[in-house]
Amino acid sequence: MIQFQSVSKHYDTHTALRNITFSVDKGEMLFVTGPSGSGKTTLLKLIYVxxxxxxxxxxxxxxxxxxxxxxxxxxIRRNIGFVFQDFRLLNNRNVFENVALALRIRGVGEKELKTHVFDxxxxxxxxxxxDSYPDELSGGEQQRVAIARAIVTEPTVILADEPTGNIDPDLSAGIIRLFKDINTKGATILIAxxxxxxxxNSGKRVLKLDNGNLVGDEKG
Ligand SMILES: Nc1ncnc2c1ncn2[C@@H]1O[C@H](COP(=O)(O)OP(=O)(O)OP(=O)(O)O)[C@@H](O)[C@H]1O
Ligand SMILES: [Mg+2]
Structure with a gap:
């Protein structure tokens, strides 16, 4: 489904990813981890082009x-749901419209759209x-809107960048369960x-980055 062969990415003089090779099968769910600045977001952004x-x-x-x-x-992006680390919600649209946008772009009819958005x-x-606007929500709530927006189109690939960064531990576990459910239905999921x-103890594969290098590929 996803294949990287000797991939490097430089930002000016800084090398964010160095000689990265891995592949992800269709229907796999895996984590990408590593310290701040190790290249996790960059790796997801390359997949999202x-x-x-x-x-x-x-x-x-x-x-x-x-x-x-x-x-x-x-x-390509049509088949990918991206949960951005910084949410990227539209502040001048309410929660419903933020989640609905991708469906509107696809021309989904109003009735079906409502069902999907509320689901x-x-x-x-x-x-x-x-009916709330993003600036009326807590950080964790905004993060969950970003997740709802990413899953509403039922994409075949979901890329989630720190999807629980602003969420308390109980809710975080719930979000991971949610991704596991979606994964069971066939989506390929990468969580940074x-x-x-x-x-x-998730039993899922974990890719470990350190300073732009892939230093581990093991079960969690
Ligand atoms: N647009 C950019 N221009 C220049 N350097 C960048 C850019 N984006 C990222 N970098 C650098 O590339 C490196 C990897 O960044 P990246 O955002 O992928 O890390 P990360 O693992 O997601 O970190 P975090 O856990 O803090 O989100 C960092 O050193 C960062 O400063
Ligand atoms: Mg990041």
Missing amino acids: AEKHDEGTISIAGWELDKLKESSIPL SLKTVNLRHKS THNRELFR
Whole structure:
């Protein structure tokens, strides 16, 4: 599903990822961990084609990113749900509309759209906040809106960047259970986190980054 072969990424003079090789099967759920600045977000951004790699090859669902036309990027993103570390909610739209946006872009009809949006909001326990605006929500609530937005289209790949960074331990465990459920239904899921509690004893694969190097690939 996702293949990295000797991939490096530089930001000016800084090397954020160095010679990274790994592959993820369809339907796998795994964690990407490592200290702050080790390259977790960069790795997810390369998959989302939000950043371009400088060396090596990346292929996603059979698409080789080097050979990708700019116009095909939306086709790849259509199948990927991204939970951004900094949420990226639209402050001038309420919770419902933030979650609904991707469905509107796809031209989903109003009735079906409502069902999907409310289902997603229920999943993250935020059905009661659908009329609120992002700046009226706590950090943890905003984070859960970002998760609802990422899952509402039922993407085949979910990339979640510190999805529990602002959430208390009980709710965090619930969010991880939620990702496991979605994974059981077939989605491929990568979760970047520095929080070991999330994957300890999870039985899931853990990729460990350190200063841009892939230093571990083990079960959590
Ligand atoms: N747009 C950018 N321009 C320049 N340097 C960047 C940019 N984005 C990231 N970096 C650098 O690349 C390195 C990896 O950053 P990245 O955001 O991938 O780390 P991370 O593992 O996600 O860290 P954190 O746990 O703090 O979120 C860091 O040293 C960072 O300063
Ligand atoms: Mg990060």
